Each structure stands twice: as C-alpha cells, then as structure tokens.
Amino acid sequence: MQANSPAKELNPRLQAVPRSKMALAIAALVRYRWLYILMAPGVLYYLVYHYMPMFGLVVAFKEYNLMKGVWSSPWVGLDNFKEIFSTPEFGVLMKNTLLLSLYRILFNMLPDVVLALMLNEIRVRWFKRVVQTITYGPHFLSWIIVYGLVFSFFAPGSGLVTTFVRDMGWGSIDVLTNSDVFRPMLLVTDIWKNTGFGAIIYMAALATINHELYEAAVVDGAGRWRQMWHITLPGIREVFILLLIFRIGHILDAGFEQVYIFLNARVYDVGDILDTWIFRRGIEQLDFSVPAAMGVFKSVIGLILVIGANRLAKKLGGSGIW
Known part of the structure; x- marks a missing residue:
C-alpha cells in the first residue's frame, strides 16, 4: 500500500483551520480582480452622478441662499x-x-x-x-x-x-x-x-x-x-x-x-x-x-x-x- 505524501497528510489540518471573513473577501477580490476592474466604471458613474448628489437633498428643507451655501442656509422644515x-x-x-x-x-x-x-x-x-x-x-x-x-x-x-x-x-x-x-x-x-x-x-x-x-x-x-x-x-x-x-x-x-x-x-x-x-x-x-x-x-x-x-x-x- 502506497504511503500518503506529507502534503496529503497536512490537507485535513489545513482545511480544519478556519479562515477569517476578511481573508475570504481578499481571496475573492484577487481571484475576480478583472471582473471588478470592468465593473468599476459603472460603479463610479452611479456613485458620482446618482449617490453623491443625494447630499443636496437638504436644500429641500432649507431656504437656500447662493451666497451662504448649502450648510449655512437656514432650515425651514x-x-x-x-x-x-x-x-x-x-x-x-x-x-x-x-x-x-x-x-x-x-x-x-x-x-x-x-x-x-x-x-x-x-x-x-x-x-x-x-x-x-x-x-x-x-x-x-x-x-x-x-x-x-x-x-x-x-x-x-x-x-x-x-x-x-x-x-x-x-x-x-x-x-x-x-x-x-x-x-x-x-x-x-x-x-x-x-x-x-x-x-x-x-x-x-x-x-x-x-x-x-x-x-x-x-x-x-x-x-x-x-x-x-x-x-x-x-x-x-x-x-x-x-x-x-x-x-x-x-x-x-x-x-x-x-x-x-x-x-x-x-x-x-x-x-x-x-x-x-x-x-x-x-x-x-x-x-x-x-x-x-x-x-x-x-x-x-x-x-x-x-x-x-x-x-x-x-x-x-x-x-x-x-
């Protein structure tokens, strides 16, 4: 009967060691890095043109003044x-x-x-x-x-x-x-x-x-x-x-x-x-x-x-x- 190699003997031990969620996330990021790179322009578009402008919604609850700006304008509820x-x-x-x-x-x-x-x-x-x-x-x-x-x-x-x-x-x-x-x-x-x-x-x-x-x-x-x-x-x-x-x-x-x-x-x-x-x-x-x-x-x-x-x-x- 052929003896198991040292690598095979270590495999169960390595599998038993729990990996942190951060390590799993990093491994997935490295593995699918090209897909994330392709996705990056679309994500940036929505962040810049759809989500960042949401901070301006506070204008709806203020009496906006161009000279005072968004944060210095008085609140009107x-x-x-x-x-x-x-x-x-x-x-x-x-x-x-x-x-x-x-x-x-x-x-x-x-x-x-x-x-x-x-x-x-x-x-x-x-x-x-x-x-x-x-x-x-x-x-x-x-x-x-x-x-x-x-x-x-x-x-x-x-x-x-x-x-x-x-x-x-x-x-x-x-x-x-x-x-x-x-x-x-x-x-x-x-x-x-x-x-x-x-x-x-x-x-x-x-x-x-x-x-x-x-x-x-x-x-x-x-x-x-x-x-x-x-x-x-x-x-x-x-x-x-x-x-x-x-x-x-x-x-x-x-x-x-x-x-x-x-x-x-x-x-x-x-x-x-x-x-x-x-x-x-x-x-x-x-x-x-x-x-x-x-x-x-x-x-x-x-x-x-x-x-x-x-x-x-x-x-x-x-x-x-x-």
Whole structure:
C-alpha cells in the first residue's frame, strides 16, 4: 500500500483551520480582480452622478441662499413642501404629468411588442436587418432635431404640410399650437423615435426562447397564431413586466426633454408638467429650495410605485425586479 505524501497528510489540518471573513473577501477580490476592474466604471458613474448628489437633498428643507451655501442656509422644515401643495397650478401640473405618463404606458409600449413580433416572423435576413436599421435610427436623434423635423412639416403658415393643405384649398391646420392635438403629437413623435429601441429589447428576449418549443408546437399542429399566443408572448412576459415597472416608477417624469422643447405658451394648459415647472422655478428664477422639495416628492412617490408594482407583479406570477 502506497504511503500518503506529507502534503496529503497536512490537507485535513489545513482545511480544519478556519479562515477569517476578511481573508475570504481578499481571496475573492484577487481571484475576480478583472471582473471588478470592468465593473468599476459603472460603479463610479452611479456613485458620482446618482449617490453623491443625494447630499443636496437638504436644500429641500432649507431656504437656500447662493451666497451662504448649502450648510449655512437656514432650515425651514417642511415649508417648501407646503408651498408646493399650495401653489395654484399644482393640480394642473399633476394632471398633465399623470396623463402624459399614462398615455405613454398605454400606447407607447404596445408598438414595441408589435414591431418585435413582426421582425421575429421575418425569415429574409437582409430585409429584417434593413427594417431594424430604419426603425432603430431615430433613437439616436436628439429631441431638438425631432422638433426641427416636426416644425418643418407643421410650422403655422410655413410648414410643408400646412402650406400644402392651404394651397389645396382644404383650409388650415394647427398642430404645434393646438391644445387638442399637443398630447397626441407628443405620443406620435415618441413612438416614432423610441419604438425601434424598445423592439430590440424584446428581440433579445425572443432570442432566448427555446426553438424546440416551436418544433413541438408544429408537430402538434399549431399554426403561427397559436405559437405566438402560447410560446412567444409568454416568453417575453417577464421583460414586459420589468419595463412596465420601470415606467411606473418614472410616472411623474413624463419626458421632460421632449415636453420642454415642444412646449409653447398656447399649450401650457395641457403640456406644462412638474419637470418644466421645476426648470422654470429653479433655473430661470434661481429658486432652488422649492424645486428641490418637488424633486424629493417625486422620488418618494416613484419609490412607492415601484415597490407596489413589484409586489403586484409577484402576486400575478411574475418575477418582478427583486
């Protein structure tokens, strides 16, 4: 019988020696050092741009003065929040914000799914890539450029479409300054700009579905519609719920950049939202305390909505965010 080597005889003793948690952490850090290095830029981004600015939340509870600074400005408690709720236009701002956000959730999420399902059914690869490129391209355009395109078509009296309608004797159309069509215009331009990006997310989810499920469905005699209803849609359900929870969490944002660029004095009654009011009050009037309080109010509501939507998703059978 071969005798055990000294190293093998020492192994049980070495295994019996408990290692401290610090030593285990250092060993894991050294072992996965390249993964941590790759993760470092993303962590630094969130620390610098998302967590460090949280120290400025104290401005919401102070009467902030530029000359005195954040820490030397006097405390006012909840006075800034009281001023928010007593503002005459607060009701209109909340109504416009909630309506725009709900419209985006109801009407702007469905085109993403429909486009992804249509692309998934295309079997000609070059045609599929062309359609993806065309639909994804507008996502890279800024809202300034999008507004410039809309203005060139629908500018009152000089736009391409408005001029054509007038020259044909069909009367005149008013899009940019008409309160009745301002919200639909925001929804249509948002669909045109972001549908391609949303479809790519769903396409990635469709790529993870096991193709053997489709083969089994064909053997059972299921057609395209049956396969889509029983295999494709359940396969992207989790992604849809995840994106829905994210949108619910940002329900008080309503797309500031787009709204601010398209907004004009004649559509304030239907287009003025919380973020545009914050911008005017904070940047234009240099009153930072009340807008900071509004930001805290939005964050608290968003957190409550995300937690509630996540719990509801789990009760309905989904996985949620956590």
